[in-house]
Amino acid sequence: MSCSFRGYSVRTQALLGIMAMAAALALGAQVAHAVAYEEISAVELKDRIDDKDDTGFLILDIRDPEDYQAGHLPGAINIPLKTLGYRVYSLDKTREVIAYCDHGIQSRVACQVLTSAGFKDVYNLTGGLDAWTYPLEVQNGRASI
Secondary structure, eight states: OOOOOTTSOHHHHHHHHHHHHHHHHHHHHHSTTTOOOEEEOHHHHHHHHHOTTOOSEEEEEOSOHHHHHHOBOTTOEEOOHHHHHHHGGGSOTTSEEEEEOSSSSHHHHHHHHHHHTTOSSEEEETTGGGGOOSOEEOTTSOEEO
């Protein structure tokens, strides 16, 4: 299944994304007993990032682009939560997805959107970036804490 909103205005894309998220959350509430996500700690995620043989996962930063550019987890891609509803179908459902935000709360909503869209291996970074004590990547390749 694919979904494309090319050709629509940014405002329309955002509205359609919000509607898709609301539908996914409603569906998620109905099947919450069957589809769930798990939590992953900062230490566990750091170990996975450092293990160069462990490449079957995607780190998803759901914050705004400005926050992502200021510093993000190594290897993370940025899909803001407000656009995830319609961009979720561009992601590979066969990969594990680890979502995070600043505090680990909004990324729970992202995890619900992902599981409702059919993703099976979904994780939320417990505590978000607040729990991450390791270096971050920034757009120009320099690390900051």
